[in-house]
Amino acid sequence: MIDRTTPYQPTAGTNLNHADVVSPTILIQMIKRSKNPILIVGCKLDKDVEEILSKLNMKKIHTPKEMNLLDIMKYLAKGEHDLALFIGITYYYLAQALTHLKHFSSVITVTIDPYYHPNACYSLPNMEKNEHVEVIKKLVDAL
Amino acid sequence: MEGDIKSMSSPLLKLKNFKIKGTIKFGEEVEEEDWEPMGPTPMPKVPTLRKWDFRLLKRYPPFYMPICDMCCLCTFGKCDLSRGKKGACGLDIKKQQARIVLIACCIGAACHTAHSRHLVHYLIEKLGKDYPINLGNNIDVEAPITRTVTGIKPKTLGDLEKVLDYCEEQITHLLSATHTGQEGDYLDFESKAMHAGMIDDLAREVGDIAQIVGLNMPKGDEDAPLVDLGLGTIDKNKPVILCIGHNVVPGRYIIDYLEENGLDDEIEVCGICCTALDITRYNEGAKIVGPLSRQLMFVRSGVADVVVVDEQCIRTDILEETLKTGAVLIATNEKMCLGLEDISHLSEDEMINYILRNRAALILDEEKVGKVAVELAKIISKERKDKKCLPDLNEVVELAKKCTECGWCNRVCPNSFEVKEAMIEAKQGKFDKFVELYKKCYSCGRCECECERNLPIVSMTTKVGEYFIKDMKFKIRAGRGPIQDVEIRRVGAPIVFGDIPGVVALVGCSNHPNGEEEVAKIAKEFLERKYIVVASGCAAMSIGMWKDEDGKTLYEKYGGSFEAGGLVNVGSCLSNCHITGAAIKIANIFAKVPLRGNFEQVADYILNRVGAVGIAWGAMSQKAAAIATGVNRWGIPVIVGPHAAKYRRMYLSDGKDFEVLDKRTGEIMKIEPAPEHLIVTAETVEECICMIPKLCMRPNDSPKGRAMKIYHYVSVYEKYFGMMPPDLEKFVRTEQDIPFMIKDKVMDYLKEKGWKPREKIPKEPTIIY
Numbered sequence: 050m051i052d053r054t055t056p057y058q059p060t061a062g063t064n065l066n067h068a069d070v071v072s073p074t075i076l077i078q079m080i081k082r083s084k085n086p087i088l089i090v091g092c093k094l095d096k097d098v099e100e101i102l103s104k105l106n107m108k109k110i111h112t113p114k115e116m117n118l119l120d121i122m123k124y125l126a127k128g129e130h131d132l133a134l135f136i137g138i139t140y141y142y143l144a145q146a147l148t149h150l151k152h153f154s155s156v157i158t159v160t161i162d163p164y165y166h167p168n169a170c171y172s173l174p175n176m177e178k179n180e181h182v183e184v185i186k187k188l189v190d191a192l
Numbered sequence: 193m194e195g196d197i198k199s200m201s202s203p204l205l206k207l208k209n210f211k212i213k214g215t216i217k218f219g220e221e222v223e224e225e226d227w228e229p230m231g232p233t234p235m236p237k238v239p240t241l242r243k244w245d246f247r248l249l250k251r252y253p254p255f256y257m258p259i260c261d262m263c264c265l266c267t268f269g270k271c272d273l274s275r276g277k278k279g280a281c282g283l284d285i286k287k288q289q290a291r292i293v294l295i296a297c298c299i300g301a302a303c304h305t306a307h308s309r310h311l312v313h314y315l316i317e318k319l320g321k322d323y324p325i326n327l328g329n330n331i332d333v334e335a336p337i338t339r340t341v342t343g344i345k346p347k348t349l350g351d352l353e354k355v356l357d358y359c360e361e362q363i364t365h366l367l368s369a370t371h372t373g374q375e376g377d378y379l380d381f382e383s384k385a386m387h388a389g390m391i392d393d394l395a396r397e398v399g400d401i402a403q404i405v406g407l408n409m410p411k412g413d414e415d416a417p418l419v420d421l422g423l424g425t426i427d428k429n430k431p432v433i434l435c436i437g438h439n440v441v442p443g444r445y446i447i448d449y450l451e452e453n454g455l456d457d458e459i460e461v462c463g464i465c466c467t468a469l470d471i472t473r474y475n476e477g478a479k480i481v482g483p484l485s486r487q488l489m490f491v492r493s494g495v496a497d498v499v500v501v502d503e504q505c506i507r508t509d510i511l512e513e514t515l516k517t518g519a520v521l522i523a524t525n526e527k528m529c530l531g532l533e534d535i536s537h538l539s540e541d542e543m544i545n546y547i548l549r550n551r552a553a554l555i556l557d558e559e560k561v562g563k564v565a566v567e568l569a570k571i572i573s574k575e576r577k578d579k580k581c582l583p584d585l586n587e588v589v590e591l592a593k594k595c596t597e598c599g600w601c602n603r604v605c606p607n608s609f610e611v612k613e614a615m616i617e618a619k620q621g622k623f624d625k626f627v628e629l630y631k632k633c634y635s636c637g638r639c640e641c642e643c644e645r646n647l648p649i650v651s652m653t654t655k656v657g658e659y660f661i662k663d664m665k666f667k668i669r670a671g672r673g674p675i676q677d678v679e680i681r682r683v684g685a686p687i688v689f690g691d692i693p694g695v696v697a698l699v700g701c702s703n704h705p706n707g708e709e710e711v712a713k714i715a716k717e718f719l720e721r722k723y724i725v726v727a728s729g730c731a732a733m734s735i736g737m738w739k740d741e742d743g744k745t746l747y748e749k750y751g752g753s754f755e756a757g758g759l760v761n762v763g764s765c766l767s768n769c770h771i772t773g774a775a776i777k778i779a780n781i782f783a784k785v786p787l788r789g790n791f792e793q794v795a796d797y798i799l800n801r802v803g804a805v806g807i808a809w810g811a812m813s814q815k816a817a818a819i820a821t822g823v824n825r826w827g828i829p830v831i832v833g834p835h836a837a838k839y840r841r842m843y844l845s846d847g848k849d850f851e852v853l854d855k856r857t858g859e860i861m862k863i864e865p866a867p868e869h870l871i872v873t874a875e876t877v878e879e880c881i882c883m884i885p886k887l888c889m890r891p892n893d894s895p896k897g898r899a900m901k902i903y904h905y906v907s908v909y910e911k912y913f914g915m916m917p918p919d920l921e922k923f924v925r926t927e928q929d930i931p932f933m934i935k936d937k938v939m940d941y942l943k944e945k946g947w948k949p950r951e952k953i954p955k956e957p958t959i960i961y
Contacts, residue, residue, distance in 0.1 A: 057603055057608075058603055058604070058606075058608065059603060059604065060604075063258060063259065063260050063261045063274075064260050064261045064262050065261040065262065065272055065274055066261055066274050066275070091875070092875070092876060112875065113874065113875050113876060113878070113879035113882075114913045114915070115918050116918065117872065117873075117874070117875075117879065117883075118873070118875055119255060119837075119842060119872060119873055120847065122255075123255060123844060123846065138875070139705075139834050139875055140608055141606070141608075141834070141835070141837075141838075142834035142835075142837055142873070142875055145257050145259065145838055146257060146837055148257045148258050148259070149256060149257045151258075151274075152256070152258055152275070152285050153256070
């Protein structure tokens with residue numbers, strides 16, 4: 050992938066406010082500083098990443114198995130969690146669902162897929178699979 | 193009638209600002225009074241049912257997902273509405289989303305109303321205003337939506353015009369509310385969207401009833417014939433006429449001309465999208481190529497010699513694509529003129545000559561299209577005999593070798609399919625990934641537009657599919673139209689008490705995100721579980737384009753009756769009205785709820801008692817927004833696929849207890865959240881399947897009925913997710929609701945969740961209080 054910060058599906062943005070790209074180091078600091086982080090795990094997760102993430106000690110909700118994504122967004126908008134991370138959800142679906150939190154909540158949203166997600170507050174850039182695996186490993190090791 | 197006397201002075205009387213109001217009834221109106229006393233809301237205006245909408249919206253508040261941070265609809269803007277900012281007109285982001293939803297619903301409603309107006313106008317011209325509406329001995333409640341909304345019991349085609357007059361008036365008012373500086377509350381925008389949706393329902397019923405009676409289509413026939421479906425059913429050695437769109441009239445004349453001239457066996461007439469379904473309702477000899485999604489692939493394949501387009505769901509580059517194949521095109525509808533010369537005034541022979549010279553034309557006299565299309569097909573097929581439209585396999589390999597592997601095809605694909613990977617494999621002469629792509633791709637062509645090497649990716653995919661997938665012959669039951677009153681009598685009680693666990697309606701353009709198979713999978717699951725499965729439009733075709741291990745389609749395996757385990761194809765998108773109509777008829781025929789001008793009571797009955805759920809799985813147009821919002825107003829929940837998040841708005845409850853009035857005791861009480869949402873997305877087909885039994889639950893379920901629904905909810909959840917439903921405790925009211933077969937398991941789960949039985953269950957739940 051040549052570019053890092055064009056939305057993975059280029060039409061996914063919402064015009065004005067796009068996510069800041071976050072480095073693994075900053076991401077780890079954000080999670081450490083968060084009082085009540087949560088990870089939303091989708092069903093499209095790469096097997097290798099899934100295995101690594103299983104070791105991550107953080108509250109998780111698996112969607113759609115445990116909860117519908119929009120129900121999750123509604124729950125997150127209430128503000129119980131100050132930081133919400135997302136991974137493994139159908140790209141265009143998450144892109145759209147994230148706009149609810151973007152406009153109607155103050156929760157900090159971060160996507161940790163290997164794709165740039167414009168509608169989160171922070172996103173990893175577009176990256177190749179092996180690079181992504183390394184980022185997730187680093188994340189799990191640090192937490 | 194209204195009068196106003198400003199002032200009058202006479203020796204006997206002095207008057208100032210005197211107003212007179214009165215109603216004059218003519219013969220036919222008096223006659224109308226006979227069938228049922230008029231209810232409270234005939235011909236509801238925009239605010240008439242607002243109170244009902246607000247009740248629904250309180251329970252199911254709009255959930256917005258803005259697709260854009262801005263509003264770009266007037267020149268005060270563009271306005272940034274993000275992060276709590278307001279636009280120059282004062283509108284905020286919520287109101288803007290609701291406004292766009294209303295615009296979408298108005299577009300959808302206008303589309304169906306205009307289509308129905310065209311059909312009614314055409315049929316009145318041919319058959320007269322007094323042509324009777326008679327749907328046969330088994331259907332007395334001929335127009336349940338019309339009766340409920342307008343208070344009119346239509347007896348003739350002329351009566352349908354009055355209903356359309358009403359629809360058109362309402363759409364004008366609704367659309368005007370979206371103008372800058374009009375409505376300023378998001379809930380009122382939503383109420384208006386629901387009104388637009390209801391008008392859409394009404395207009396569809398008018399159109400379908402008109403074509404059923406005027407063109408003698410099946411009238412609720414549970415044994416409607418099985419007709420051919422799929423690319424493989426078209427005999428490419430014959431001249432081929434392809435009709436695309438939604439309006440059956442030009443297709444009707446093509447079929448008539450073939451029959452009159454004994455050409456039925458010599459020329460193939462086939463269709464894409466709802467026109468195809470409706471042509472087969474008119475004549476079972478016609479063939480359905482498939483849903484709208486296969487449009488570009490089929491046209492590119494070059495099979496068609498003459499392409500006839502009417503209205504709706506047609507690719508707007510159809511002219512360009514048709515001409516590339518050497519075929520000719522006839523546009524037949526004022527809504528899609530394609531920049532073509534209008535030659536309607538010419539004779540048929542002159543038209544044929546004109547089109548042979550110019551390759552395309554606009555003919556608004558549909559009767560002439562019959563002869564012109566057929567005669568042209570004969571000539572053009574000879575002319576195109578050796579025309580090659582697709583690259584051959586070797587050429588596909590050579591083209592693939594030009595691919596730079598930039599990956600943008602994957603990124604612009606709406607479903608992120610692996611186009612690049614198929615291309616890389618094809619470079620080696622392997623096509624497995626291209627075949628997989630062919631099965632799922634709906635040929636939008638966005639990959640081609642992005643390709644830096646201008647590779648004809650859709651044509652390449654079509655060729656590979658054609659070459660490797662030979663079995664493209666399927667069967668579908670022709671659209672049967674309405675549900676018979678006698679069928680409603682048979683299933684009314686089991687549905688209302690929950691013994692039939694639900695009615696699952698698969699509608700719309702259901703090919704996303706993973707091809708037709710997903711819709712068939714949903715249908716199969718619930719047919720085996722003895723739900724009533726109803727289908728219409730492209731979803732009905734998608735169900736037919738899948739075969740089981742015996743090589744049979746679901747239509748060949750399951751009967752077409754509206755009964756447990758029945759697979760009912762009602763027809764085209766217009767025929768969706770018969771699905772809502774069936775729910776209304778259950779209220780009327782089974783429970784004796786009066787229909788006439790009685791919307792709220794009927795919708796309240798459906799919301800609390802009729803376990804029906806709509807599924808619109810694909811990515812869709814504005815018409816689907818109107819249809820879904822319309823059925824929501826009737827109290828029927830809808831599940832949409834992941835692409836439908838782009839409609840921007842869902843109606844979601846917070847999943848906590850609902851409040852109802854028990855009419856029997858007069859007590860207001862808390863109940864379980866059933867149905868939990870009014871419109872909600874599912875990410876995957878598995879999630880959709882697991883949601884269906886849940887959204888079929890209703891407060892009125894008997895313990896036996898609820899136990900049945902819970903059994904299916906648990907069973908599908910375990911099958912697809914390998915666990916108990918995580919919210920099951922919400923829906924078990926008392927121990928009696930627990931299915932006997934899985935009682936221990938459910939009790940263990942409930943104990944873990946700290947579940948307690950409800951003390952009270954309403955006998956007659958209603959939200960009208």
